[in-house]
Amino acid sequence: MAVEMQMASPSEALATTDGRLVDLVDGLLDHGVVLRGGLWLTVADVELVFLGLDLVLSSPQKMRELKT
Numbered sequence: 001m002a003v004e005m006q007m008a009s010p011s012e013a014l015a016t017t018d019g020r021l022v023d024l025v026d027g028l029l030d031h032g033v034v035l036r037g038g039l040w041l042t043v044a045d046v047e048l049v050f051l052g053l054d055l056v057l058s059s060p061q062k063m064r065e066l067k068t
Helices: 010-014 021-031 060-067
Strands: 033-043 046-057
Touching: 021 033, 021 060
Parallel strands: none
Antiparallel strands: 033 046
16 A cells, blocks of 8 residues: 655645634645654663654545545
8 A cells, every 4th residue: 555645835734814723723634744753761861762753644535535
């Protein structure tokens, strides 16, 4: 199963005609959003643990379109 993703700039993803939060969230889910974060746990300058998180937020309809 291959998934093709298109990247949008932050201004494209956040573009909305008015300032309502529901419209902002709808626009983000319509384009899809990828959040990535990482955290290193260190003690005495020794890196012990790395925690990474990759989160994809998208509407189910958009994911179905990308799947086919």
